[in-house]
Amino acid sequence: MPSRRPELDSKIRFIFVVVVVVLLLLLLVIIIIIVVVVIIIIIIIVIISIVVVTVLQTTASYPAVYGPI
Secondary structure (H helix, E strand, C coil): CCCHHHHHHHHHHHHHHHHHHHHHHHHHHHHHHHHHHHHHHHHHHHHHHHHHHHHHHHCCCCHHHHCCC
16 A cells, blocks of 8 residues: 555646646647737738828828828
8 A cells, every 4th residue: 555655646746747737838829829819910900000001192182081190
């Protein structure tokens, strides 16, 4: 019996370590996904703003579109 117990303890410790590592990896993956999504959103906003500016510049005959600058 006493010889079995440390083995079980080490197994439990190993499982605990594995679980912690997996959770940390999941957290890292989630953070990476969030960062990528934020970067994509920023790029989309920049593209939209560029498109809007070019559209406004091409439709300069309508100064009412610009509004107060």
